[in-house]
Amino acid sequence: MKYQVLERIFNKPSFPRKFERLEIDHNFHILDNSEQVHKFAERPEEVIQGKDIRLSFPEFIGMEDILVSILKGEQELFELPGIKRCSNSNYEIYIDIYIISEQVEFKLANRLLILIEEVTDRLAFEQKIAQKYHEASLLSSTLIAYKNYMEQVIGSMADALLVTSNSGKIKKINTATKKIFGFSEAELIGHSISLIIDDYTLFQNILKKYSLSQQKSSNIEVVCRTKKREKLLIAFSCSVVPNHIGSLEDIVYIGRDITARQRREQRICAQYAITRILSESQSIKEAMPKILQAICQTIGWDLGELWTPNEYITRSIKRDSNNNIVLRCVEIWSSRVVSVREFKAITWQTTYKAGVGLPGRIWARSSPLWLKDIADDDSQRSQSASTAGLHAAFGFPILDDREILGVMVFFNQEVQQKDIDLLQMMVSIGNQIGHFIKCKQTEAALVESEERYRDLFENVNDLIQSVNAYGRFLYVNKAWQKTLGYSEAEIANMNLFDIIHPDFHQRSRQKFYSVMSGEKLAQVQTAFMTKNGQTIYLEGNINCKFVEGKPVAIRGIFRNITQRILAQEALYNQKEQTERLLSNISPVDISIPSQETTEISKDFAYVTVLFADIIGLSEIAASMSAMQLVSLLNPIFSAFDRLSERYSLQKIQTINDAYIVMAGLPIPRTDHAQAIAHMALDMQTAIALFNSEHQQNFQIRIGIHSGPLIVSMMHIQKFNYNRWGETVNLASYMELQGIPGQIQVSQTAYESLYNDFFLEKRGEIEVPGKGNMMTYLLKARK
Numbered sequence: 001m002k003y004q005v006l007e008r009i010f011n012k013p014s015f016p017r018k019f020e021r022l023e024i025d026h027n028f029h030i031l032d033n034s035e036q037v038h039k040f041a042e043r044p045e046e047v048i049q050g051k052d053i054r055l056s057f058p059e060f061i062g063m064e065d066i067l068v069s070i071l072k073g074e075q076e077l078f079e080l081p082g083i084k085r086c087s088n089s090n091y092e093i094y095i096d097i098y099i100i101s102e103q104v105e106f107k108l109a110n111r112l113l114i115l116i117e118e119v120t121d122r123l124a125f126e127q128k129i130a131q132k133y134h135e136a137s138l139l140s141s142t143l144i145a146y147k148n149y150m151e152q153v154i155g156s157m158a159d160a161l162l163v164t165s166n167s168g169k170i171k172k173i174n175t176a177t178k179k180i181f182g183f184s185e186a187e188l189i190g191h192s193i194s195l196i197i198d199d200y201t202l203f204q205n206i207l208k209k210y211s212l213s214q215q216k217s218s219n220i221e222v223v224c225r226t227k228k229r230e231k232l233l234i235a236f237s238c239s240v241v242p243n244h245i246g247s248l249e250d251i252v253y254i255g256r257d258i259t260a261r262q263r264r265e266q267r268i269c270a271q272y273a274i275t276r277i278l279s280e281s282q283s284i285k286e287a288m289p290k291i292l293q294a295i296c297q298t299i300g301w302d303l304g305e306l307w308t309p310n311e312y313i314t315r316s317i318k319r320d321s322n323n324n325i326v327l328r329c330v331e332i333w334s335s336r337v338v339s340v341r342e343f344k345a346i347t348w349q350t351t352y353k354a355g356v357g358l359p360g361r362i363w364a365r366s367s368p369l370w371l372k373d374i375a376d377d378d379s380q381r382s383q384s385a386s387t388a389g390l391h392a393a394f395g396f397p398i399l400d401d402r403e404i405l406g407v408m409v410f411f412n413q414e415v416q417q418k419d420i421d422l423l424q425m426m427v428s429i430g431n432q433i434g435h436f437i438k439c440k441q442t443e444a445a446l447v448e449s450e451e452r453y454r455d456l457f458e459n460v461n462d463l464i465q466s467v468n469a470y471g472r473f474l475y476v477n478k479a480w481q482k483t484l485g486y487s488e489a490e491i492a493n494m495n496l497f498d499i500i501h502p503d504f505h506q507r508s509r510q511k512f513y514s515v516m517s518g519e520k521l522a523q524v525q526t527a528f529m530t531k532n533g534q535t536i537y538l539e540g541n542i543n544c545k546f547v548e549g550k551p552v553a554i555r556g557i558f559r560n561i562t563q564r565i566l567a568q569e570a571l572y573n574q575k576e577q578t579e580r581l582l583s584n585i586s587p588v589d590i591s592i593p594s595q596e597t598t599e600i601s602k603d604f605a606y607v608t609v610l611f612a613d614i615i616g617l618s619e620i621a622a623s624m625s626a627m628q629l630v631s632l633l634n635p636i637f638s639a640f641d642r643l644s645e646r647y648s649l650q651k652i653q654t655i656n657d658a659y660i661v662m663a664g665l666p667i668p669r670t671d672h673a674q675a676i677a678h679m680a681l682d683m684q685t686a687i688a689l690f691n692s693e694h695q696q697n698f699q700i701r702i703g704i705h706s707g708p709l710i711v712s713m714m715h716i717q718k719f720n721y722n723r724w725g726e727t728v729n730l731a732s733y734m735e736l737q738g739i740p741g742q743i744q745v746s747q748t749a750y751e752s753l754y755n756d757f758f759l760e761k762r763g764e765i766e767v768p769g770k771g772n773m774m775t776y777l778l779k780a781r782k
Contacts, residue, residue, distance in 0.1 A: 017117055018117070018118075019115040019116060019117050020033075020034045020036050020037040020039070020040060020115070020116045020117075021033065021034040021037065021113065021114070021115060021116075022034075022037055022047075022053065022113075022114040022116065023102065023111050023112070023113055023114070024053050024067075024111065024112045024114065025111050025112075026068075026071050026110065026111075027052075028052050028053050028054060028060065028064070028067065029050055029051065029052055029053070030047065030048065030049050030050065030051055030052075030053055030056075031049065031111055032049065033047060033049070037116060038056075040083075040085060040093075040095045040116045040118065041056040041057055042056060042057060042058055042059075042085065043055060043056050044056070053114075057097075059080055059083055059097070062138060063078075063080075066078055066099075067099065067112060070099055070100065070101045070112060071101055071110045071112060072110075073101060073110075076100065076101075077098065077099070077100050078098075078099040078100075079096065079097070079098055079099075080096070080097035080098075080099070081096045081097075081119070082094055082096065082119070082129075082131065083095045083096070083097060084131070092120070093118055093120040094118070094119050094120040095116050095117060095118050095119060095120075096116070096117045096119050097114060097115070097116050098114070098115040098116075098117075099112055099113070099114050100112070100113050100115075101113070154174045155174055155175050156175075157174055157175075157176050157254075158176055159176055159254050159255060159256045160173075160174065160176045160177040160180050160181070160234070160253070160254070160255040160256075160257075161173065161174040161176065161177060161252070161253070161254055161255075162177055162188075162193060162252075162253040162255070163250055163251070163252050163253075164193050164250065164251050164253065165250060165251075166249045166250070166251065167192075168192050168193045168194065168200065168204070168251075169190065169191070169192060169193075170188050170189055170190065170191055170192070170193055170195075171189070171250065172189070173185060173188055173189065177255075180226075180232070180234075180255075180257055181196050181224070181225075181226050181227060181232075182226045182227035182228060183195075183196070183227050187227075193253070196224050196225055196226075197222055197223075197224055197225075198222070198223040198224060198225060198231075199222075199223070203220070203222055203236075206220055207220075207238060207251075218237040218238075219235045219236075219237060220235065220236045220237070220238070221233060221234070221235050221236075221258070222234050222235075222236055222255075224255075229415075230416075230417070231259075231414060231416075232257055232259050233257075233258050233259045233262050234255040234256065234257055234258070235255065235256045235258050236253050236254065236255045237253075237254045237255075238251060238252065238253050238254075239251070239252045240252075263299075263419075263421070263422070266298050266299045266300060267298075267299065267421070267422065267425050269298040270294065270295055270298040270299055270425070270429070271425065271428075271429065273294035273295075273298055274291060274294060274295070274429050274432060274433070275432070277290045277291055277294060278291075278432065278433070278436045281436075283440060284436075284437055284440050284441075287433075287436065288306055288330075288331050289331055289333060291408075291433065292304035292305070292306060292331055292332070292333040292408070293333045295408075295410065295426075295429075296333060296334075296335060296410065297335075299410075299422065300412075301410045301411065301412045302334060302335050302337065302338045302340075302390065302411055302412055302413055303332070303333070303334040303335070303338060303340055303343075303390065303410065303411040304332070304333050304334075304408065304409070304410045304411075305329050305331065305332050305347065305359075305408065305409045305410075306329065306330050306331035306332075306406060306407075306408055307327045307328065307329050307330070307352070307359040307363075307406060307407040307408075307409065308327065308328065308330050308405070308406040308407075309325040309326065309327055309328075309363075309406075324353070325353070325354055325363070326351045326352070326353060327351060327352045327353075327354075327359050327360055327363060327407065328351055329347050329348060329350070329359075332344055332347065332348075337413075338388060338389060338390070338413060339388060339389075340388040340390070342384055342387060342388065343381070343384045343385060343387070343388040343390065346380075346381055346384045347381065350380055350381060352380075357380055357381075358371060358374065358377065358393060358395055358409055359395060359407045359409055362395045362396065362397055362407045362409070363397065363404060363407050366397050366399065366402070366404050367396075367397065367427075368394065368395065368396040368397070368423040368426060368427055368430075369394065369395055369396075370392075370393075370394040370418040370419070370423060371392065371393045371394065372391075372392060372415055372416065372417065372418070373391045373392065373415050374390060374391065374392070374393040374411065375391065385411070389413050390411040390412070390413060391411075391412065391413060391414060391415045391416075392411070392412040392414055392415055392416035393409060393410065393411050393412070394409070394410055394419075394422070394423065394426070395407055395408060395409035395410065396408055396423065396426040396427055396429070396430045397430055398430045398433050398434045398437065399430055399431055399434045400431070400434035400435050400437065400438045401438075403434075403438075405434050405437050405438075406437075408426075408430070408433075438548070441547075441548075442547045442548070442550065442552050445547045445552070446474070446545070446547065446552050446553055461479050462479060462540070462557050462558060462559055463476075463477070463479050463480040463483055463484075463538065463540075463556075463557070463558040463559075463560065464476065464477040464479070464480060464555075464556070464557050464558075465477075465480055465496075465555070465556050465558075466553045466554070466555045466556075467496045467553070467554050468552065468553060468554075469516060469551050469552070469554070470495075471495045471496040471497055471512070472494075472495060472496075473491050473492070473494060473495075473496065474553055476491060483530070483536060483560060484499065484528060484530045484531060484536065485530050485531035485532060486499075486531050490531075496512075497509065499528045499529050500526060500527070500528060500529070501526075501527035501528065501529055501535055503527065504525075504526045504527045507526075508526050511524060511542070512542075512554065513629065513633070515542050515543065515544045515554060516544050516551045516554065517631075517634055518544070518546075520543070521541070521542060523539060523540070523541065524539070524540060524541065524542055524556075525537070525538070525539050525561075526538050526558075535562070536560060536562050537560070537561050537562045537564075537565045538558035538559065538560060538561065539558065539559050539561045540556060540557045540558035540559055541556070541557055542554060542555065542556040542557075543555055606664060606672065606706055606707065606708060606709075607662055607663060607664035607665050607672055607706070607707070607708075607709045607727065608662070608663045608664060608672040608673045608675075608676040608704060608705070608706040608749060608752075609652075609660070609661075609662050609676075609704070609705055609706075609707075609727060609728050609731035610660070610661045610662070610663075610676045610679065610680060610702060610703070610704050610731065611658065611659075611660055611702070611703045611704075611731050611732050611734065611735035611736075612640070612658065612659040612660075612661075612680075612683060612700055612701070612702045612703075612735065613658050613659075613700070613701050613702075613735055613736075614636065614658075614687070614698050614699075614700055615698065615699045615700070615701055615740045615741075616697070616698055616699065617632075617633075617698060620632075632694075635690060635694075636686070636687070636690055636698075637659065639686040639689075639690070640659050640661075640683060640686065643679050643682050643683060643686065644661050644679065646679075647663070647675045647676075647678055647679050648669075648675070649661045649662065649663050649675060649676070649679060650662045650663070650665055650666065661676070661679065663675045663676045664709075665709065672706070673704075673706050673749055673752035673753055674752070674753065674756055674757075676704055676749075677704070677743075677745075677753050677756075677757055677778055678781070680702045680704060680743045680778060681743070681778070681780065681781065683700060683702065684700060684702075684741075684743070687699070687700045699740040699741040700740075700741070701735055701738045701739065701740050701741070701742065701744075702735060702738065702742070702743040702744070703731055703732065703733065703734025703735025703736070703737075703738050703743075703744050703745075704731060704734060704743065704744070704745040704746070704749045704778070705727060705730040705731035705733075705734050705745070705746040705748065705749055706727075706746070706748045706749040706752055707726065707727035707730065707746075707748055708727060709725070709727050709728075730746060730767065730770070730773075731746075733765075733767050733768075734746055734775065737765045737766075737767075739762075739777070742777050743777060743778040744762065744775050744776070744777060744778075745759070745775065745776050745777075745778050746773060746774075746775060746776075747773065747774045747775070747776075749776075750776045753778065755782075756781065756782055757778055757779070757780065757781055757782060758778075758779040758780045758781075758782060759776045759777065759778055759779060760776060760777045760779055761774070761776055761777075762775045762776055762777050763775065
């Protein structure tokens, strides 16, 4: 094949001919060349082996595809005739270049053989014509490729692209335009762009303004219409380009659909506006008109209404199927762009029963509702709504903890499809408004109640206080202020637990939560810190005021018993000194009984003590309100109390999230360890059930120890485990150094349990003052 090609070259009429030779590889690098070939190069200094041939012969630039085709054997020969060169003496010469492939058998790759012949005389004229033709062909190919490329770019754009004449007649559109507006190409081409732009005259004026100021017209937000006449907000960027006809001009529109973005922004603004109004409003009546106006203005609707089952929202209405409620409109707000005087007049006179009309249907189902066109649904007001130009409508209930308080309804001049995201946001706003209403109702009830007692409280010598569910002071009387020394300004910024003495802090907090959960407490003792740092001991009663089943105020009436406590302490110290004196002068053990209570010691041979701690509750409690914490703890500790009663055990104390129970006291029993073990396993089951029902992930850590206990009868009655010694302390260490989710028992408890229960050796733990102790894990009953 190679020789046939060479024969074609050399057998031309001008033979014998002289050729200069170049050999290049597949990367177009020079492998070999004849001695005189540099004479025909554009840059003779670049004719060096290893260099790219395009550096010395720029004619090959743009011919890479042809060279590769010859290398692959797809083309036998390529001729490049009439190449012009200028020597240093400005002498013009012409050359023909022939390119063929050369197969080297001992190498893997082909090489190109380039033969160069000087044909200055013969081809001077032909070369000029050929070069011009070649340049024109390359330019034409480039233009065609660029045109195809631009067509692909335009077709794949996500933004709408329209080209119109200067008068607005559509000449070209892309695929995105058809998709966004719902028109076919035939329905748009040749028609005015006003078909999709709502106010095209206004849009033209904006374009002229930009044109006169020589500014780039970009991000012009325009209301447009789809084929179904639905509204879209499009941000257009426009450019004016010369028309190929001459003096006329085309306008290129690139539009991005920002409807969804606008709606998101509107909803964020609505939520922010509602939150601000609720935080700043002092009453329900002040807030409601502002809320209707804020929702309409932020989401772009025209009219809003508030419907309630009474004159105004001053009390809650329990949901009851037998309750024949009648809804009335109590607030209306409308924008100035609609004329709704007649519609408002009819609305003020209209009432709805539950399940009737848009407000009644929302009330009956306690969920939002959307109407594409109210004329198709609401017979009582459909005609007046149509006259006022109102069509789309939606509404949502105002709820607080499943208790419905009212209904809000909104109208729009447009027919609009159901917007699920908007309805979901409005449900959240309805709950927010409902919570605000309940809070204001509660505050009003509390103020009314407090005012009735304030005059009485101000003139007594007892210390009287009232705090809310978070411990913030609502009221203190003059005796309280005088005794503790705090000013009204200081009290306003204080919390109850800021002034409780540290020794009473934990005990007082537990009683605070207990009374909020509805538990009734008898005489309570506590201690407050005065402003100057003195400790005042108090004794009295506390109770909780509930409104609609929710705690709103914890009231306390206390008597100052500081002098009595100090006198008792002095008497106790004197008694101890007398006993020490008697023991020094008499070998007989003499004790002097107390005037109030005789302490009779009793030796309980063996008892078993259980300590339990709920892991993770402390961290969660830090982010909860007091009421939420009480609601969370009550089901857990109530279940533990029932287990304690089932196994006839003695509950000793509940401290925050810790639970302490004892077997063998005050009535001795031989199965004290077994009873405690049964309860511990049931406590694990109770926690698992609680987690399943309340979607929590709590774990309980339990410690058990059996041992001797010596305690006075007075201490039994008071159940002060801190004075009961080593057995209780070791049970506490079993729990503190235990494993979350496990029951750790001591060696002595293990010896009483291993016959009836499965236990697993854990290993030794270090107990302060006792060294290392062997422990076991209680797994299950046998």
